[in-house]
Amino acid sequence: MSNYWLFKSEPFKWSWEQQKARGDAGEEWDGIRNYQARNNMRAMKLGDKAFFYHSNEGLEIVGIVEVSKEIHPDSTTDDPRWECVDVRAVCDMPEPVSLKAVKANPRLADMALVTSMRLSVQPVTKEEWLEVCRMGGLDDPPL
């Protein structure tokens, strides 16, 4: 049984365009220095799906990625506490789903994007997953 997640990235540091350009090779989700975010990555399984959210600029869910490599050391630090997963792009959101739209939807009131604003790697429930996919115009959401 697969779980669902959300990754935040500031587009001027690592954008959806850059993620897509990496193709099936995927990319290490490095640089996470927060225990809760790391713990979420530890819980991820190969093939888990996640939203790709642009923070700071854009403020919208722009695409879907999947876990292409489970938890391993973060190559950007020697500190053994910090680990990460690899992700690869799966598809675009036909209609990016803005933070505003998420906040305006009562069915998404408990989404971590709303309640835990600063957490950069978040869990998403299946109900939230389906609702956001529907809002984004994905008739056949990856599960």
Place this chain on the structure above:
DNA sequence: GCCAACGTTGGC
């Protein structure tokens, strides 16, 4: 650019 929220650090 501001500032609120909140996680982390470090002195005691």
Place this chain on the structure above:
DNA sequence: GCCAACGTTGGC
């Protein structure tokens, strides 16, 4: 183990 100080995140 508490908590004040500090740093960072991220919406606005």
